[in-house]
Amino acid sequence: MDDRQISRRAAMLGAAATMAWLSSPARALLAAAATPGLSAKVEALFAQMTVEEKAGQLTLNAAAWAGGAAVTLNPAGSAATFDSQLAEVRAGRLTGVFNGNGAAMARQMQTVAMREARLKIPLIFAADVIHGFRTVFPMPIAEAGSFDADLAMRTARAAAVEAAAAGIDWTFAPMVDIGRDQRWGRVVEGSGEDVFLGCLMAAARVRGFQGSRGLAADDAVMACAKHFAAYGAAEAGLDYNTVDVSERTLREVYFPPFEAAFDAGALSAMASFNEISGVPATANPWLLDTVLRKEWKFGGLVVSDYTGDEELIAHGFAADARDATRLAFMAGVDMSMQSSFYIKHLPDLVAKGEVPMARLDQAVRRVLAVKQALGLFDDPFRRIDPRREKTRVRTPANLKLAREAGRRSIVLLKNDGDLLPLPRSSKRIALIGPFASGQQDLIGPWNVYGTDAEAVDLATGVRAAIADPSLVTTVAGSAVEAPIAGGIDAAVAAANAADIVVLAIGESQRMSGEAQSRTAIVVPAPQQALAEAVAATGKPMVVVLRHGRALALEGAVLDAPAILATWFLGSQAGPAIADILFGIEGPSARLSVSFPYASGQEPYHYDHKSTGRPSPAGKPVEYKARYREVPNAARFAFGHGLTYGKIGYSGLSLAPSMAWDGALTAKATITNTGRTAAVEVAQLYIRDVTASITRPVRQLKGFKRVPLAPGASAEIAFTLKRSDLEFVGLDLSRTIEPGRFELWIASSAQDDGVTGSFTLAAA
Ligand code: BGC
Numbered sequence: 001m002d003d004r005q006i007s008r009r010a011a012m013l014g015a016a017a018t019m020a021w022l023s024s025p026a027r028a029l030l031a032a033a034a035t036p037g038l039s040a041k042v043e044a045l046f047a048q049m050t051v052e053e054k055a056g057q058l059t060l061n062a063a064a065w066a067g068g069a070a071v072t073l074n075p076a077g078s079a080a081t082f083d084s085q086l087a088e089v090r091a092g093r094l095t096g097v098f099n100g101n102g103a104a105m106a107r108q109m110q111t112v113a114m115r116e117a118r119l120k121i122p123l124i125f126a127a128d129v130i131h132g133f134r135t136v137f138p139m140p141i142a143e144a145g146s147f148d149a150d151l152a153m154r155t156a157r158a159a160a161v162e163a164a165a166a167g168i169d170w171t172f173a174p175m176v177d178i179g180r181d182q183r184w185g186r187v188v189e190g191s192g193e194d195v196f197l198g199c200l201m202a203a204a205r206v207r208g209f210q211g212s213r214g215l216a217a218d219d220a221v222m223a224c225a226k227h228f229a230a231y232g233a234a235e236a237g238l239d240y241n242t243v244d245v246s247e248r249t250l251r252e253v254y255f256p257p258f259e260a261a262f263d264a265g266a267l268s269a270m271a272s273f274n275e276i277s278g279v280p281a282t283a284n285p286w287l288l289d290t291v292l293r294k295e296w297k298f299g300g301l302v303v304s305d306y307t308g309d310e311e312l313i314a315h316g317f318a319a320d321a322r323d324a325t326r327l328a329f330m331a332g333v334d335m336s337m338q339s340s341f342y343i344k345h346l347p348d349l350v351a352k353g354e355v356p357m358a359r360l361d362q363a364v365r366r367v368l369a370v371k372q373a374l375g376l377f378d379d380p381f382r383r384i385d386p387r388r389e390k391t392r393v394r395t396p397a398n399l400k401l402a403r404e405a406g407r408r409s410i411v412l413l414k415n416d417g418d419l420l421p422l423p424r425s426s427k428r429i430a431l432i433g434p435f436a437s438g439q440q441d442l443i444g445p446w447n448v449y450g451t452d453a454e455a456v457d458l459a460t461g462v463r464a465a466i467a468d469p470s471l472v473t474t475v476a477g478s479a480v481e482a483p484i485a486g487g488i489d490a491a492v493a494a495a496n497a498a499d500i501v502v503l504a505i506g507e508s509q510r511m512s513g514e515a516q517s518r519t520a521i522v523v524p525a526p527q528q529a530l531a532e533a534v535a536a537t538g539k540p541m542v543v544v545l546r547h548g549r550a551l552a553l554e555g556a557v558l559d560a561p562a563i564l565a566t567w568f569l570g571s572q573a574g575p576a577i578a579d580i581l582f583g584i585e586g587p588s589a590r591l592s593v594s595f596p597y598a599s600g601q602e603p604y605h606y607d608h609k610s611t612g613r614p615s616p617a618g619k620p621v622e623y624k625a626r627y628r629e630v631p632n633a634a635r636f637a638f639g640h641g642l643t644y645g646k647i648g649y650s651g652l653s654l655a656p657s658m659a660w661d662g663a664l665t666a667k668a669t670i671t672n673t674g675r676t677a678a679v680e681v682a683q684l685y686i687r688d689v690t691a692s693i694t695r696p697v698r699q700l701k702g703f704k705r706v707p708l709a710p711g712a713s714a715e716i717a718f719t720l721k722r723s724d725l726e727f728v729g730l731d732l733s734r735t736i737e738p739g740r741f742e743l744w745i746a747s748s749a750q751d752d753g754v755t756g757s758f759t760l761a762a763a
Contacts, residue, residue: 036299036369042377045119046368051357053119054364055346056093058335060126060303061085063100074306074338085109089123090116093343095335095367096124098172099448103389106167110380122380124371128448129171129209129221130189131155133162135398135571136443136450139548140175140201142409142567144191144592145641147681147703149204155405156208158398161219165392166449167384169374170222172270174205176257177227181603182593183237185516188548188568189446190232192592193605193638195253196700199260206264215267216375218382219392225261227272227305229287230254234274237602238517243274248693250276252728259296267300267370271333273308280315282308283324288332301366303335304328310339321345326354334363394454399572406569406576412587412642413595416561419540421583421644421676422500425467430498431459431474432491432534433505434527435546441480444568445513445548454571458504458544461574465582473498478530480508488533495537502581503534504544505557509568512548520599521552531556544577550593552601553635565591583644588679588705590641590748597630606638606749607696614697637750639700645678645708647671649745651715652754660722660738660763667717668745668754672708680706684718685749687742689757692730698749718745725760738762 038046049057064080080088088094089112100106106125113123131137137155144152156174163171178198179187191201202225211220230250234241245254258269271288272281281287282304292298309328310321318324325345328336336342349355375382412420422429435441437459439452463469477491478484495501505527510516523531523545535541535556542562545551553563564587569576579585596604615626617633626632634640651669658664672678684702688695702718722736729735738760746753 036373038365038368038372039377042368042372045121046364048119049364051347051350051360052343053092054360055343056088056091057095057121057364057367058346059093059340059343060095060335060337061097061340062338063097063105065101065105086112089113092117092119092121094123096126098126098337099128100125100167103165103167103384103386106384107381107386110384114380121368122371122376124169124374124376125167125383126170126172127163127168128173128446129159129163129168130173130175130446131444132159132402132447132570133166133449134393134454135159135162135395135402136447136455137402137405138409138569139188139444139567140191141179141188141548141592142569142589143405144197144201145411145589146405146408147197147590147705148408149200151405151408152201153204153208154401156205157211158401160209160211160221162393162398164219164221164383165385165388167389168221169376169383170224170268171209172224172226173209174202174223174225174261175227176202176225176261177232178253178257179232179593180605181232181234181237182521182550182596183517183519183599183602184232184234185239185512185518185548186232186514187593188444188512191257193594194592194607194700195256197592198257202257202261203264206261206266210265215373216378216382220374222268222370222374223261223266224268224270224303225258225266226270227281228258228269228292229272229281230276231272231274239515240273244277247732248728251732255291262296262298267373269298269300269302271302271304271308273305273311275315275317280312280317282333283312283317283327283331285331293332301334301370302332304333304337306337307339309333309336309341322349325349329355329363330359334366402570403572403576403579406572407579407585409567409569409589410577410580410587411565411589411591411640412580413563413565413636413640414561415642419542419562420564420581422542422581424465424582427471427499428497429462429466429472430494430501430539431462431472431504432477432494432501433503433530434476434478434480435504435506435544436476436502437474441509441546442568442573443509443570445509445516450571456572456574458574458577461576461578462502462581464575465578465584477534478526480511481524481526483526483529488530491530492533492537495534495539498539501534501537501539501541502544503531503541503560504546505531506546506551507548509548521549521602522554522599523551523557528555528557531560535560542581544581550591550595552596552599558635583676586644586676586678587641588643588681590639590681591636592638594634594638594749595636597633597635598627601627601630604634606634607699609694610697634750637748639681639683639748640750641681641748643678643680644674644676645672645680645710646674647678647680647708647747648673649682649747649753652745652756654743654756654758657759657761658720658722659761663719663721664758665717665719666743666745666756667715669713669715670706670708671713672710675710677707677709680708680747682706682716683746683748685744685746686720686725688725688727688737689740689742691727691737691739692735693727695727698744700749716745722760736760
């Protein structure tokens with residue numbers, strides 16, 4: 001297909017979108033009903049805007065101040081300087097900037113907007129506040145493992161208070177993409193593989209960011225649900241890659257966390273980079289208009305991702321910049337991030353009648369409406385206060401919260417012979433590995449404002465936790481992806497001289513996050529060699545993993561008696577890990593992503609379908625859905641995580657049937673027969689045994705965090721309603737069918753716990 005044909009096809013699609021939009025009877029009604037109304041003052045400004053000033057309201061660029069923080073996290077952007085950006089503000093050609101630098105910058109820019117621009121429309125300041133601001137909290141994939149939406153809400157709130165104190169109005173978070181393929185580096189930014197957990201976390205973070213006092217509060221930031229949609233379904237886990245996914249899977253897996261975020265009040269959404277079955281999300285009228293606006297009645301603002309509109313050309317969907325502008329804008333992207341395409345091309349497209357003025361006005365109204373909701377028309381400087389910026393960031397309370405969130409994100413994968421917790425006195429500890437000491441790789445990817453220098457490392461955390469810090473020796477042994485000359489010998493010597501080895505290995509923070517896909521999700525070879533050599537000393541060894549995704553563990557790492565999954569935990573990573581290592585608090589987190597046996601199983605998710613030839617557990621059977629090398633299961637499944645107690649499930653009580661209009665309560669007893677207190681995350685799973693659309697082998701429907709003293713038992717109860725048994729039916733609408741359901745109350749997606757079944761009776 002040559003360029004001309006692409007252009008013609010794209011033009012036809014664009015024209016069709018324009019026509020469909022113009023002729024939609026619901027358009028006017030929806031636009032009026034869903035978008036918050038403008039005050040008389042803002043209406044008066046709107047009435048005076050030129051087409052260019054309108055396009056300016058739709059143009060958002062990376063801040064150029066001090067070279068721009070964004071350049072390290074994104075491909076180099078335009079050649080803007082701070083002065084050229086101020087000139088754009090003066091001319092009314094810029095709506096705001098993102099990933100800028102603090103209240104001083106914001107004050108300078110806002111002052112120009114309010115004093116020197118013709119209409120004095122306040123700027124909006126955006127930023128990627130994904131897992132904290134200056135106080136850095138655990139990566140979302142880790143924090144989701146707390147199975148505690150309230151914790152996610154509290155860390156988002158703290159991040160919002162800090163960010164808003166530094167002049168930020170709008171965060172590009174929460175990232176709510178379901179992550180079913182651990183090769184994809186961006187799984188680290190989301191809440192894992194499960195839809196139910198993902199929805200709870202999405203809603204909690206929105207509430208945390210936006211606060212409970214209204215968006216105009218000086219400590220509220222507007223949330224942005226991203227990346228809409230199905231970004232995580234990239235073929236082969238390759239970031240930015242093609243997505244080809246059924247509408248059913250979109251509606252059942254990828255859409256629900258967005259719906260949860262919007263239900264919780266998120267007032268903006270970001271279109272994703274990927275195409276979906278041939279149509280890029282950034283120019284997808286079905287996604288951005290039919291579903292988002294018409295079906296979900298979303299009244300907020302849609303922003304492109306970074307140069308997402310420009311990328312329509314490389315996708316082979318738009319012929320050139322002008323074409324890309326029209327296609328993205330007419331599909332429903334209200335604001336363009338970083339390409340400057342809208343300010344360059346919208347005025348001419350409107351003049352030539354290729355973009356209706358009504359669509360331009362609609363997008364501008366949405367932008368003005370969110371600026372109004374943020375209180376910016378009443379006080380453009382409400383979040384810009386250099387004094388508050390100093391007093392509200394990295395407060396003792398926030399650092400305490402970072403430590404709490406860190407502890408509660410650590411998953412104990414294995415603890416043979418109760419090696420953990422370690423004693424706090426009299427043992428010599430060899431702390432070995434590239435993550436044993438040093439402040440690098442603690443805060444994790446996608447943090448714009450936290451610094452390594454402000455993060456506390458593992459060695460410091462360990463030394464502070466024990467009676468005699470001189471008993472700790474640290475040796476790197478290996479770099480992250482390359483050997484160190486003599487490193488293994490030094491590590492083996494240190495291990496031999498110690499009573500216990502703590503081996504801190506895994507991925508650097510640059511190995512996950514955006515554009516960091518991997519083909520083999522393993523511990524890098526030089527570190528694996530280090531682990532083999534250290535394990536050969538025969539010393540008791542605790543593996544402390546650092547990582548941004550689930551890993552396929554092998555050899556001495558997998559065989560170690562104790563393994564902790566510690567992700568990237570942020571500012572207080574070291575103390576948080578030490579708290580768990582020494583039993584100052586017991587581990588209570590669970591895996592938000594399944595650890596497979598081997599990389600080749602990806603995409604692996606516990607809620608897969610049965611197939612017609614399911615592989616029985618245990619011995620491999622020919623002609624069943626299995627791999628030659630490994631079981632068709634997870635090595636450590638979603639939901640898995642041990643405690644320092646000994647937890648057992650017993651005594652399921654479950655009525656045999658649920659009436660069509662009734663409810664059903666499943667109860668079980670959980671007992672801690674161990675000698676240590678524990679918090680058990682009891683999980684409720686169901687399986688719809690036979691349905692008109694095949695159903696997953698298990699689906700999470702509830703969980704409870706249950707504190708249990710040594711020797712204590714607790715009865716827990718889950719109540720299911722008919723709506724919990726819904727799925728996306730043949731006609732793509734929500735469907736419930738009577739029939740038999742299996743049920744588990746268990747400690748992971750692969751644990752049998754207690755199990756039974758019930759029938760949903762017909763109406
Ligand atoms: C990422 C977004 C981010 C944006 C702005 C993009 O590359 O995909 O998640 O919000 O950059 O930094």
